[in-house]
Amino acid sequence: MDLSLLWQYLVIGLAVLLSLAVVxxxxxxxxxxxxxxxxxxWLLRPGRAAGLQRLGRWIAPPPAGSAGSCGGCNDCGPAPRQKR
Structure with missing residues (x-):
């Protein structure tokens, strides 16, 4: 196989994988x-290299936190002061 043809296949394969990820x-x-x-x-298993564990923490989706008992309006602080 010619080297330029190999590069062409690699670029096309990368484009297909990227488009699949977007879809x-x-x-x-x-x-x-x-x-x-x-x-x-899989990457965060005990005994893995530190670089793989770091990659696993980066890849991990953000936690889907529960809102607790209040309903989750994120307005638990004191009311803002009114301007007069």
Missing amino acids: VRKRAPGLERRMRAALAL
């Missing part, structure tokens, strides 16, 4: 979250 992110966010979590858990 999954836009159309199936739940699937993307599960895939990121599974990959992060």
